Amino acid sequence: MKILVVDDSRIMRSIVKNTLKTMYDVDEGFIEASNGEEAFTVLENNRIDLMLLDWNMPILNGIDLVRKLRGMAEFKNLPIIMVTSEAAKYNVIEAVKAGVNDYLVKPVTEKNLYEKVKKFLD
């Protein structure tokens, strides 16, 4: 089981990872990236089971990465949860239209992260 955590905040990546570690035995399975471009490189070189993806990041943002991936046959079915501060309904609709599987508004808590992630990992 490999989870890719993409966020430009190192502390946010750490919070997400540490929260998931308390729930799932995925200690060896985390890969981190700090922007969409780095994430794309990781995806090209690893088999990833789930990506947790921030929206607002430098170089390549999360929503543009989702659009790029959904246009490629090999990543059409990659499970993607967008984890972002963007709480407006029009943002959620935009992300779903782009192809995310689920959407989680920051701040992340143990409970809401668990509920979003479990359906992809159980």
Added chain:
Amino acid sequence: MDIKYINPFINATINVFEDFFKITPVVQKPYIVKNNEDHEWDVSAIIGIAGEARGAVVISFTETLAALLTSKLVNRPVSSINDDVIDTIGEVVNIIAGNAKKGLEEYRLMISLPSIIKGKNHQLAWPVRNLPIVGIPFKTSEGPFNLSVGLENIITV
């Protein structure tokens, strides 16, 4: 002052402090910020707002409070403004601005990446003329901090 458009920022601030830091900040009386005014803060995180309104959200801390909040997230003592502090307060202002958009959905707004300004008694200059900036002081058990919000054509006084 029309506080309708200030409340989403206040609520988002309280929410992020409670969830991240297990601290409930208490909002004080909002005031109109004068351009280039002096203050006692050591570090500020700024996020720009664009789209159907232009503006910015700024959160300002003393070094002591910013370091203490960061130590709660990284689970080790932090005593001065370092990369972790910059990361933490940048993420805090990002969450406040992004969450506040939920209460302002009649306007389609986009937020920028956060920037950090540090330095004892640094000044904040707001370049948009005639943009009313509302300062929102907060008190916490660990010390005060300040939120400033300006949104052209939305927040009026």
